[in-house]
Amino acid sequence: MRPIEIxxxxxxxxxxxxALRRAGVPVxxxxxxxxxxxxxxGEFISGLVPGVIERLGLAPALAGALPHVDVAWSVGSGPPRHQTLPRPALxxxxxxxxxxxxxxxxxAGGDLRTGSRQDAAPRAGRVIATGRPRAGDPVWLGLKAHWSHLRLERPLEMHVGDQAYVGLAQVSEGVNVCGLFRRRxxxxxxxxxxxxxxxxxGLQPLAERLAAATCVEESFCAVAALEFGRRPAPPAGIHLGDAAATIPxxxxxxxAMAFEGAAVALAPLVAYAEGRIDWDKAERAVASALRRRFRTRLTWAGLLHPFLLQPRRRRWFEYLHRAHLVPFRPLYAALH
Ligand SMILES: Cc1cc2nc3c(=O)[nH]c(=O)nc-3n(C[C@H](O)[C@H](O)[C@H](O)COP(=O)(O)OP(=O)(O)OC[C@H]3O[C@@H](n4cnc5c(N)ncnc54)[C@H](O)[C@@H]3O)c2cc1C
Structure with missing residues (x-):
């Protein structure tokens, strides 16, 4: 077997x-x-289908995940609207x-080298899964921490603020609070x-709830300089997860897309490892499968994102939200 480096x-x-180790490939x-x-x-996984869980053998890693279907959506400091997801988010x-x-x-016999930063240049036998690339101009900031003793309106809450949104998800350790904010x-x-x-x-009621509850300080983390969407030109080599495309x-x-990308890449990479196809062919097979699978999702998410973050377009979202006119279920379906 030819080895694979990730x-x-x-x-x-x-x-x-x-999954490669389970197929006997040296990794x-x-x-x-x-x-x-x-x-x-945000620590909730939406749209992960059973076929992907099975193909990658993810069930033990996902054991104990809380299945949530009820979501409370708030825009600004207005009252929440309650939605039910067609399928549970984990x-x-x-x-x-x-x-x-x-x-x-x-x-499973994998050789895991931690504290090992590589140059990530594409080459035969190497898969790049380095996450979202850093944007040159750090406009957006992601912040997250776990809270204890925080009561939720619904097991999932989404709050849309001024150039920011914040998700709250009940996880087994407490409540995960994670937001994307314009830097200030x-x-x-x-x-x-x-x-x-x-x-x-402008999310005063949420800020007060957080200030009154207890944060698990060691869970706090931050990431700056995020950019979203497909990469301007598809990079050479096999890229998976956020390194291939970052959905808002x-x-x-x-x-789910990180897992799905891995599931899509599995068969061509095993074929390469077994010497049945060369690296160029594996690369082409993975790139075209990822494009087919994620094109619609990325387009819809890219169209919707400005309605949450850009002040003028957000006013439209706020108006539709108040009037109960946001078509949550069709939008959910378009994102799958
Ligand atoms: C604010 C925010 C909220 C989010 N909320 C959700 C959510 O609720 N649900 C959801 O499904 N998704 C959410 N996401 C997205 C989700 O976190 C990512 O899509 C997912 O983690 C992508 O997985 P990945 O394996 O591609 O990248 P990552 O999980 O980012 O992993 C990449 C890894 O590569 C390592 N690395 C990078 N460069 C190198 C190098 N040169 N050498 C060696 N190692 C390297 C990094 O240390 C990192 O561990 C959110 C993202 C943000 C920013």
Whole structure:
């Protein structure tokens, strides 16, 4: 068998590595960080289909995920509207999920090298799963932390503020609070900074609820300089997960897409490892399968994102929301 090298030990890299090991392929995975660790993430997985869970053998890693169907949507400080998702979203802390996958990969005989940052240049036998690329201009900021003793309106809450949105998800350790914010000159640190951002986005009632509850300070993390959408020109090599395309986080689809991309890449990579096809052919097969699978989702998410974040378009969203006219179910269907 030809070996495969994976650069990036997030969900795409780890789940692919695990599935390749189960197919008997020798795999080395380089991860710049270490496990366990908290990640900036809303921690609910939407749109993950049973076929992908089965093909990648993800069921043990997802054990204990809370299945949520009820969502409360608020725009500004207005009253929430309640929605029911057509299919449950799975809520699970990344601290748990990434660690379980890393342990499963090693137990399956994978060679996991943590603290190993690679150059990520494409080459035969190498899969790039390094997550979202950093944007040159750091306009957006992602912040997240877990809270305890925080009561939720529904197990999932989504709050749309001024150039910001914040998702709350009940996970087994407490409540995950994660937001995407336009950067502002705020000087706080840790969870206090998150609360300041929530307040600056005009989400006063939420800021007060957070300030009155208890934050698990060591779970706080931040990521700056995010950019979304497809890469301007498809990069050479096999890219998976956010490294291939980054869907705006309000969809809750980034994690499902990371897994789905790994599932799509599995057969061509096994064929390459077994010497049945060359690397160029594997690369073309993966690129065209990813394009077919994600094109519609990325287009819809890209169209909707400005209605949540751009002040003028957000007013439209607010108006439709108040009038109960946001077509949640058709939009949900378009994002799948
Ligand atoms: C604010 C916010 C909220 C979100 N909320 C949700 C949500 O609720 N639901 C959802 O499904 N998705 C959500 N997402 C998206 C989701 O987190 C990502 O889509 C998902 O983590 C992508 O997985 P990945 O494996 O591609 O990348 P990542 O999970 O980012 O992993 C990439 C890994 O590569 C490593 N790495 C990077 N460069 C190198 C290098 N040169 N060498 C070695 N290692 C390297 C990094 O350390 C990292 O561990 C959210 C994103 C943001 C920003």
């Amino acid at each position: 650069v990036g030990g997030g969900l795409a890299g780890l789940s692919l590595g695990l 080395t995975l380089h991860e710049a960080g270490r496990y366990p660790r908290h990640r900036v993430c 809520a699970l802390s990344r601290h748990v999920l990434d660690t379980r996958l890393a342990n499963a990969f090693t137990a 000159p705020l000087a706080g640190r840790g969870a206090a900074l998150l609360v300041d951002y929530v307040r600056a986005a 986080p309000f969809t809750g689809h980034g994690m």
